[in-house]
Amino acid sequence: MIALIFIIIVLLYLFLIGSLxxxxxxxxxxKLKDLKPKTKFSVIVPFRNEAANLPILLNSIFKLNYPKTLFEVILVDDDSEDDSVKVITTIKSKKTFGCTSTSLSEHAQxxxxxxxxxxxxxSPKKDAITKALKIAQYNWIITTDADCVLPKYWLDAFDEFIQTNQPNCVVAPVTYNDGSSFLKRFQILDVLSLQGATIGGFGLKLPLLCNGANFAYRKSMFESVDGFSGNDNLASGDDIFLLEKFKKANSKKIFYLKSEKVIVTTKSVSNLSTLIQQRLRWASKTxxxxxxxxxxxxxxxxxxxLTCIAMLPVLFFGQITTRVAVALLVIKLSIDFLLLFKSSRFFKQENVLFSYVWSCLIYPFFSVYIVVLSLFKPYKWKGRTFKK
Known part of the structure; x- marks a missing residue:
């Protein structure tokens, strides 16, 4: 009986991941077609205690290829306790960071x-986005995070996609940019699986995920769905819940922008404790x-x-044969690898696949642990504690 349950679960898993x-x-x-830029953007970046990351973000903003007259950047300080604001004002007053003096001068004006x-x-982040939207000059809003790096043709890709498809909402790719340790490669594999599922959901016309670090929508749509009203009691979910509202308003106007020119990279966390808190934050909205x-x-x-974890004790007590157990594990690990391979190839991060063997042994325990822990434990983020 247990063996049959395991077989059914793995076959369902195979069908799900295969569908994605x-x-x-x-x-x-x-593909970009070198269209004349037309869309005006308001880029919104909430931040808290990001003095170390803001210079890198601003440097990537100064290097954007898009005409400076067609976009603005609104940085929202969420009670930072470090020198974040001072860092921004200092950078604005200097003609440095790899950009021409002209482009920086235009921004500084x-x-x-x-x-x-x-x-x-x-939800501090939802409050920050809402406040920025009230003063945003332009109808197209793009949100990103202070620890991100924006690619040179980021706004060009959004502009051409908007001109071509006339969407109300555009979801775009995000990944981590540092694979220097196993923990960081583990996180890259995790986010690649999430991005693979995100893209797969759009391909099935059943969008289920998005990432606020690379998320664009019309300001008029935000206002028409009453923004974050109805879910602002939850600290996280500034992206997912908004996506659901946009889908309900008009699902045919929501798209995924699958282009390497628009991939935003961000930092992975540096230790296991912070990783657990981050994943608890993500799980809190589920x-x-x-x-x-x-x-x-x-x-x-x-x-x-959970089946992968339970396989060992069930096998030990003779409730399933070794042949069946091995076959089920091979099926699961193979379909996982195929999704990761496709995702890593799109993001040009195939090198992290060398850590797949060890990661796939650890991930079931980590994933189940996070799910169970999220049922009753609050999480800490940016020096604050939030309840589920």
């Missing part, structure tokens, strides 16, 4: 704004997500990982 792989291939790569967050809910497909995916993935 099929969906991944259905999303076509977007007003294209980069710094405002303070106004806490009105349990039960509140109204998307049935997202919940189904989460359940099957959880059961698939």
């Amino acid at each position: 792989i099929y969906g991944f291939d259905r999303v076509e790569d977007f 007003g294209d980069i704004k710094i405002i303070r967050n106004n806490r009105i809910s349990n 039960s509140h997500n109204p998307n049935w497909f997202s919940k189904l995916v989460g359940l099957i993935v959880f059961l698939g990982n």
Whole structure:
């Protein structure tokens, strides 16, 4: 009986991941056509205690190829306790960081704004985005994070995609940029699997994930769905819940921008403790997500990982044969690898696949641990504690 349950779970897992792989291939790569830039953007960056990362972000902003007259940057200080604001003002006053003096001068004249967050809910980040939206000059909003690096043709790709497809909302790729240790490669593999599932969901016309570090939408759409109202009691989910609202308003106007020109890179965390807190933050919004497909995916993935863990004791007590156990593990690990291979090839991070063997042994335990822990434990982030 136990063997039959395990077989059913693994077959469901195989069908799910296989479907996401099929969906991944259905999303076509977007190629730039050198169209004349037209779209005006307001780039919103909430930050808290990011003095070490802001120079890198601003440097990438100064290097953007897009006409400086067609975008603004709104940096929202969420009660930083370090020198974040001072760092920004110092950079704005200098003609440095690898950009020409002309481009930096244009930004310093007003294209980069710094405002303070106004806490009105349990979600500081949602409050920060909402406040920035109120003063945003342009209808197209793009959110990103202070620890990110933006590619040179980031806004060019968004602009051409918007001109070509006339969307209301665009989800775009995010990955980690440092694989110097096993822990960091483990995180890259994890985020690649999430990005693979994100793209696959769009290919199946069942979008289930997005990332606020590379997320664009019309300001008018944000206002028409009443922004974050209804979920601002949850600290996280500034991206997922908004995506669900946009889907409900008009699912045909939501797209994934699959282009290497728009890949935003960000930092992985440096230690296991912080990684656990980060994953608890991500997991905290799962039960509140109204998307049935997202919940189904989460359940099957959880059961698939739980089956891997349970295989050893069940095998030890003779409830399943070695041949069946090995076959089920090979099926799961193979389909996981195929999704990771496709995702890593798109992100040009195939080198992290060398850490797959060790990661796939650890991941089921890590994943199940996070799910169980998230049911009753609050999480800490940016010096604050948040309840589920």
